[in-house]
Amino acid sequence: MRARSKNARIEDVAAKANVSIMTVSRALRGVDGVSEKKRAEILKIARTLKYVPNSNARSLAVANSNLVGISLPTFAGEVFAEILNGMRQTFEKAGYSSVIDTTEYSRDAELNWVRRLLSWQPAAIILTGVDHHPETIALLKASPIPVLEIWDHTNDPIDLCVGIDHFEAGKTIGQHALECGYKSPAFVSTPKGHDIRADARLEGIRAVYQNLGGGPIPVARPPLQSAFTTGYHGALELIDTAQPDLICFLNDHMAFGGLMACERRGVSIPDDLGVIGFNALDLASVLPKKLTTIRTPRRLMGVTGARNLLARINGVKVDPPAALPMEFIPGETTSPR
Amino acid sequence: MRARSKNARIEDVAAKANVSIMTVSRALRGVDGVSEKKRAEILKIARTLKYVPNSNARSLAVANSNLVGISLPTFAGEVFAEILNGMRQTFEKAGYSSVIDTTEYSRDAELNWVRRLLSWQPAAIILTGVDHHPETIALLKASPIPVLEIWDHTNDPIDLCVGIDHFEAGKTIGQHALECGYKSPAFVSTPKGHDIRADARLEGIRAVYQNLGGGPIPVARPPLQSAFTTGYHGALELIDTAQPDLICFLNDHMAFGGLMACERRGVSIPDDLGVIGFNALDLASVLPKKLTTIRTPRRLMGVTGARNLLARINGVKVDPPAALPMEFIPGETTSPR
DNA sequence: CTGTTAGCGCGTTCAC
DNA sequence: GTGAACGCGCTAACAG
Numbered sequence: 112m113r114a115r116s117k118n119a120r121i122e123d124v125a126a127k128a129n130v131s132i133m134t135v136s137r138a139l140r141g142v143d144g145v146s147e148k149k150r151a152e153i154l155k156i157a158r159t160l161k162y163v164p165n166s167n168a169r170s171l172a173v174a175n176s177n178l179v180g181i182s183l184p185t186f187a188g189e190v191f192a193e194i195l196n197g198m199r200q201t202f203e204k205a206g207y208s209s210v211i212d213t214t215e216y217s218r219d220a221e222l223n224w225v226r227r228l229l230s231w232q233p234a235a236i237i238l239t240g241v242d243h244h245p246e247t248i249a250l251l252k253a254s255p256i257p258v259l260e261i262w263d264h265t266n267d268p269i270d271l272c273v274g275i276d277h278f279e280a281g282k283t284i285g286q287h288a289l290e291c292g293y294k295s296p297a298f299v300s301t302p303k304g305h306d307i308r309a310d311a312r313l314e315g316i317r318a319v320y321q322n323l324g325g326g327p328i329p330v331a332r333p334p335l336q337s338a339f340t341t342g343y344h345g346a347l348e349l350i351d352t353a354q355p356d357l358i359c360f361l362n363d364h365m366a367f368g369g370l371m372a373c374e375r376r377g378v379s380i381p382d383d384l385g386v387i388g389f390n391a392l393d394l395a396s397v398l399p400k401k402l403t404t405i406r407t408p409r410r411l412m413g414v415t416g417a418r419n420l421l422a423r424i425n426g427v428k429v430d431p432p433a434a435l436p437m438e439f440i441p442g443e444t445t446s447p448r
Numbered sequence: 449m450r451a452r453s454k455n456a457r458i459e460d461v462a463a464k465a466n467v468s469i470m471t472v473s474r475a476l477r478g479v480d481g482v483s484e485k486k487r488a489e490i491l492k493i494a495r496t497l498k499y500v501p502n503s504n505a506r507s508l509a510v511a512n513s514n515l516v517g518i519s520l521p522t523f524a525g526e527v528f529a530e531i532l533n534g535m536r537q538t539f540e541k542a543g544y545s546s547v548i549d550t551t552e553y554s555r556d557a558e559l560n561w562v563r564r565l566l567s568w569q570p571a572a573i574i575l576t577g578v579d580h581h582p583e584t585i586a587l588l589k590a591s592p593i594p595v596l597e598i599w600d601h602t603n604d605p606i607d608l609c610v611g612i613d614h615f616e617a618g619k620t621i622g623q624h625a626l627e628c629g630y631k632s633p634a635f636v637s638t639p640k641g642h643d644i645r646a647d648a649r650l651e652g653i654r655a656v657y658q659n660l661g662g663g664p665i666p667v668a669r670p671p672l673q674s675a676f677t678t679g680y681h682g683a684l685e686l687i688d689t690a691q692p693d694l695i696c697f698l699n700d701h702m703a704f705g706g707l708m709a710c711e712r713r714g715v716s717i718p719d720d721l722g723v724i725g726f727n728a729l730d731l732a733s734v735l736p737k738k739l740t741t742i743r744t745p746r747r748l749m750g751v752t753g754a755r756n757l758l759a760r761i762n763g764v765k766v767d768p769p770a771a772l773p774m775e776f777i778p779g780e781t782t783s784p785r
Numbered sequence: 786c787t788g789t790t791a792g793c794g795c796g797t798t799c800a801c
Numbered sequence: 802g803t804g805a806a807c808g809c810g811c812t813a814a815c816a817g
Contacts, residue, residue: 117592120810131788136812144786161590166567167513168810170504171793178547186529195523199550208564210515210547213536227545230503253498255454337730371734393674397708457794468804473796481802505794508809 119160128156139164170232179420180228181211181237182221184306188338188364190390190409191239194261197413198237205421207234216305218244225250232256235420241265241272242307257423261416263308264434271423272432273416277308280405281315283439284387287403288357289319292448293385296320297329297355299345299365305335309361312389316359329353342368350376356384357445363388363395363404370398370444385445391438403442408435456497465493476501507569516757517565518548518574519558521643525675525701527727527746528576531598534750535574542758544571553642555581562587569593572757578602578609579644594760598753600645601771608760609769610753614645617742618652620776621724624740625694626656629785630722633657634666634692636682636702642672646698649726653696666690679705687713693721694782700725700732700741707735707781722782728775740779745772 121139125132130149138145138153145153170176179202183191199209210228214220222244228236229250235257238247241264251258251269258270265272288296296316300309317328329352331345342365349355350372360366366388370380378384380400388395391406412435419429458476462469467486475482475490482490507513516539520528536546547565551557559581565573566587572594575584578601588595588606595607602609625633633653637646654665666689668682679702686692687709697703703725707717715721717737725732728743749772756766 122810132810133789133812134787137787140812146786149786161587163563163566165508165569165810167504167507167569168793169812171502171508171795172810172812174793176504186523186532187526189524192523192529196550208547208549210545212545213533226500229500232502232504250498337733339730339734343734368734371736374736393676396674397676397680397705399708399711459794469795470797470804471802474803477796483802486802502794505809506796508811509794509796511809 118165119157119162121162121164124153124157124160124162127160128153174232175234176232177207178231178233179207179209179235179237180224180231180233181209182224183211183213183239184216185213188362189392190362190407191262193409194413194416197410198261198417199413201414201417201421214239218242218247222247222250229254229256234424235259237261237416237420238269239263240308241268241274243269257420259416259420261412263311264432266432268432271416271419271429273412273419274432274434275407275412275437276434277311278315278318279434280389280407280437281312281317282319283315283405283437284312284359284389285316285319287439287441287445288316288359288385288387289323290447291357291385291445293357293445294325294448295329295353295355296357296359297331297349297353298359298361299331299333299342299349299369300361301335301341302332306361312361313359329355338362338364339368339371341365343372345369346372347376350378350384356448357387358384359387359389361389363390363392363402366402366404366444367394367398370400370402380444381446387445391440395442400444401442402440403445404440406438406440408437411435455502456494456499458499458501461490461494461497461499464497465490511569512571513569514544515568515570516544516546516572516574517561517568517570518546519561519565520548520550520576521553522550525699526729527699527744528599530746531750531753534747535598535754536750538751538754538758551576555579555584559584559587566591566593571761572596574598574753574757575606576600577645578605578611580606594757596753596757598749600648601769603769605769608753608756608766610749610756611769611771612744612749612774613771614648615652615655616771617726617744617774618649618654619656620652620742620774621649621696621726622653622656624776624778624782625653625696625722625724626660627784628694628722628782630694630782631662631785632666632690632692633694633696634668634686634690635696635698636668636670636679636686636706637698638672638678639669643698649698650696666692675699675701676705676708678702680709682706683709684713687715687721693785694724695721696724696726698726700727700729700739703739703741703781704731704735707737707739717781718783724782728777732779737781738779739777740782741777743775743777745774748772 138150212224237259260272264274331348333344346369388404395402475487549561574596597609601611668685670681683706725741732739
């Protein structure tokens with residue numbers, strides 16, 4: 112015979128309270144059908160017995176769970192942590208817990224995670240971005256579980272989507288650069304294909320500049336390190352070779368590294384060189400020179416995504432995806448030429 | 449009758465393969481007792497049926513799970529993300545998934561999380577720090593589930609502990625300050641009781657300075673914002689009032705904010721004022737002036753903790769807790785007086 | 786308001 | 802090497 116766990120079961124509580132298992136179940140879940148007197152008594156007994164419900168049994172019985180599975184590219188760099196916080200707080204209030212994994216930007220890792228997630232019968236699954244392994248898409252489309260794609264935007268989501276249009280963001284950056292009169296912008300990013308949202312932003316900048324006959328936009332893609340050092344080395348590389356009059360960075364972290372590189376090289380901002388970041392992090396707010404950047408609605412995105420998902424879980428119709436607005440922040444690291 | 453889920457069950461795979469459920473179960477789990485031929489066939493059928501095992505049923509049957517529950521104070525600021533990464537990668541390899549929650553430094557939130565975790569029959573539970581709600585401790589001590597306390601160090605852990613001695617870290621900082629000849633150190637932290645590890649470090653500094661008759665150490669505790677702005681405002685406050693010759697910060701993030709505040713006030717580092725951080729983040733590595741700080745072994749801590757826990761799960765004896773070593777990094781933001 | 790019955794999907798046990 | 806029976810702890814459905 113199998114050794115059952117030592118923990119108190121609902122049966123033990125029922126026995127001690129002289130009621131049936133179902134009454135205990137109802138009392139503990141707070142559903143109707145139990146007199147207040149009995150309920151109070153049952154709750155007390157459960158406490159003294161240190162009774163902890165078994166979620167596995169519950170999930171098995173009801174064929175779902177209150178787990179929400181989340182896939183993030185990385186925990187590094189606050190951005191996803193902020194989106195995550197918005198989501199988690201919203202889910203938490205609704206009684207859902209989050210199971211999180213990071214893919215480090217690998218579609219295969221994401222697929223594995225989704226497979227594993229599926230085995231938990233989660234209430235919903237959240238993926239970052241819209242670029243997935245074909246099998247991930249197939250799996251999720253075949254499943255009845257609500258899916259949210261966040262951070263990026265697409266008109267053809269797996270299910271729900273709440274994000275921003277990174278190509279548009281790039282165009283906004285490009286517009287500003289053009290209006291300032293920058294002639295030779297450059298870009299610092301991570302290795303090719305690592306972050307397709309960053310690539311989309313770069314494309315946005317290119318779209319603005321391509322008809323101006325200024326030649327291709329130089330792009331530095333230093334080997335992956337921390338964002339600060341990547342930005343630092345990328346900027347050094349561009350300053351020493353391409354000599355652009357503007358450097359756009361994948362994000363504010365890198366832009367900060369870039370600013371440090373400029374200080375190192377004695378390059379004066381914004382006189383000798385313009386600098387543009389992305390995200391509008393708190394980091395930027397303490398810098399002596401306000402960074403020109405784009406504020407991304409990270410918290411809002413998380414909250415909105417979670418709300419939509421909760422509505423979807425509860426069977427409410429959800430509006431088709433619309434890209435969230437961003438705010439361009441003109442700072443002191445760019446200026447008219 | 450209840451609607452059973454539409455997903456393929458092990459039974460469906462068995463029917464299609466003309467074998468019993470048990471044979472499928474064995475084949476899928478890779479245990480002995482199935483001929484290679486049948487196994488291959490079963491795996492193929494499972495794939496075509498898009499069969500996903502039900503972890504809830506499995507966990508219910510075997511009375512445990514491959515989930516590891518983790519409690520972190522916050523995702524903000526890389527530090528815990530780095531510890532987490534070390535742990536997760538180690539667990540991942542061993543086939544465990546992590547369920548994470550953040551407490552935002554609230555013991556009550558931690559207790560709630562532990563209660564919820566317990567209901568999942570996790571393979572292990574990891575808490576940050578050694579300061580918990582009494583009921584959290586009682587619950588976990590009463591449970592057979594292995595527990596790891598990380599980041600902080602104690603000689604009286606709930607179960608396992610891998611961390612650093614924050615009081616010692618403070619003493620190291622104090623020693624260095626003393627050797628440099630600083631007379632009136634100050635400290636920038638978060639509101640009282642928010643982060644008890646930071647308080648312990650402050651105590652370490654005090655322990656070094658208390659017999660020197662220099663009066664109490666001024667402490668700025670600005671309202672909570674991002675670490676950067678907290679450091680910034682804390683530094684401004686101290687510069688404008690207490691006029692210390694050294695400011696120690698809760699961490700590097702705050703120290704960076706503080707450096708920006710100094711620039712703002714025209715205070716020259718390290719001539720007018722010394723600055724010391726904590727953690728040795730990558731951020732510090734791109735600064736024009738190397739920050740004096742203490743390197744904390746965050747990744748190592750995560751990996752070591754996870755390994756110890758895995759050993760514990762597998763019934764191997766684990767060494768009693770020893771505080772992990774830290775490395776003092778003398779930088780250019782402090783100098784002999 | 787309360788109890789009884791019948792599973793949820795899988796793994797252990799033991800028999801063949 | 803393979804299969805049948807039973808139970809893990811809980812809840813939906815139905816009676817009373």
